[in-house]
Amino acid sequence: MSKVVDAFMADVIAKNSTEPEFHQAVREVVESVMPVVEANPVYKQAKILERMVEPERVLMFRVPWVDDKGQVQVNRGFRIEMNSAIGPYKGGLRFHPSVNLGILKFLAFEQVFKNSLTTLPIGGGKGGADFDPKGKSDMEVMRFCQSFMSELFRHIGPNTDIPAGDIGVGGREIGYLFGQYKKLANEFTGVLTGKGLDWGGSLIRPEATGYGAVYFAEEMLNTRNDSIKGKTCTVSGSGNVAQYTAEKVLEIGGKVVTFSDSNGTIVDPGGIDSEKLAWIMELKNERRGRIREYTDKFKGTEYHEGKRPWFIKCDVAFPSATQNEIDVNDAKTLVDNGCYCVSEGANMPTSPEGVEVFLAAKIAYGPGKAANAGGVATSGLEMSQNAMHLHWSREEVDGRLHGIMKEIHRMCVEHGRDGDFIDYVKGANVAGFIKIADTMIAQGVV
Secondary structure (H helix, E strand, C coil), X not given: CHHHHHHHHHHHHHHCCCCHHHHHHHHHHHHHHHHHHHCCHHHHHCCHHHHHCCCCEEEEEEEXXXXXXXXXXXXXXXXXXXXXXXXXXXXXXXXXXXXXHHHHHHHHHHHHHHHHXXXXXXXXXXXXXXXXXXXXXXXXXXXXHHHHXXXXXXXXXXXXXXXXXXXXXXXXXXXXXXXXXXXXXXXXXXXXXXXXXXXXXXXXXXXXXXXXXXXHHHHHHHCCCCCCCCCEEEECCCCHHHHHHHHHHHHHCCEECEEEECCEEEECCCCCCHHHHHHHHHHHHHCCCCHHHHHHHCCCCEEEECCCHHHCCCCEEECCCCCCCECHHHHHHHHHCCCCEEECCCCCCECHHHHHHHHHHCCEEECHHHHCCHHHHHHHHHHHHHHHCCCCCHHHHHHHHHXXXXXHHHHHHHHHXXXXXXXHHHHHHHHHHHHHXXXXXXXXXX
16 A cells, blocks of 8 residues: 555655645545545546645735835735535635745645535635735735735635635734725625624634634543543644633643743743733734743743743643644654643644654544644634624534534544544544545536
């Protein structure tokens, strides 16, 4: 089987030679699903895998805008419309200097399987720009967003492609993007998710990815007659996902001891309680400060310049920052220090070698496409509310989110159980693949 996988990957790499993140994402899926493909002649004949790795559409465009000094700036915008077999394209927009075609294709490919797992009728896509909102004024961000949407608007719609936020695209950016879409399209529709509550947004949407990652971790631990309650947890990042992961961990009764950003990690041995978490939220969301300021505010805490949290002893780890933030050495350190559950809030935050370490150690490892699907699931719930012109209560949305995460976990167990061990990587990939593949077969060669 490895020879078949290698031959398939050789073709993918030849066609996408400068996109290592995309290669990584494809290989992880192909290694899990190739036995299913080889055992099903219909999938082979229809070349389902070959079609899945090719985006249905790739959009790339220039984004000119004027900064506060009157200088013209030019960025590059993208939208990858990967697969619409089970519904309209759905996936976030990322504004970050690292954005390029390969990273967005990896994210779009992951999104296809993640969205399939949610049980909702949504396909997969991803987009963004190599624009950095950090250090920009609100007016500069507004001008950029308006220019970006002036091109993107012609390619999206509530029944075609529904973007959301991602790294660098929060409530402010979604507001500017939606305003420009509304003006250009001359209609008020649910074309973006993550909107403000007063204009079509959903309760629980900001919290959803973090809450979902914790719900998934709790389900994994429940299979071992265990719980997050009383456990020491490390969290990376300090944005939305990290913040609400910590909030839900505290609600269940766990203890959060780390947060981080691109410059370093803070460690609070006594635990980051609700009051401290509220301070972090104000620091990051309002003042847009750096996480090192935490140690100036709270005594008995540490700041580790240039380090990620994975050297800190813990029971449960929630990587919630960015791709490949856990390398093979980090994974070994986590396992050696007694970590036995990892639930990924970020997209593909563990390197392939790190994943092998987790699987070999037989810890409870929830890959991002399953563990962080709560965000896009709640975006799907926002779409439903928009379509019905309804607004559900916080309790109803949270209840639906919790139910979706339980169902994702059930599907992963169904397709990933190997004796007493559950391989959630295989389970998530195979469950997502079969649903999409069968739908593609039903719809013909399109």
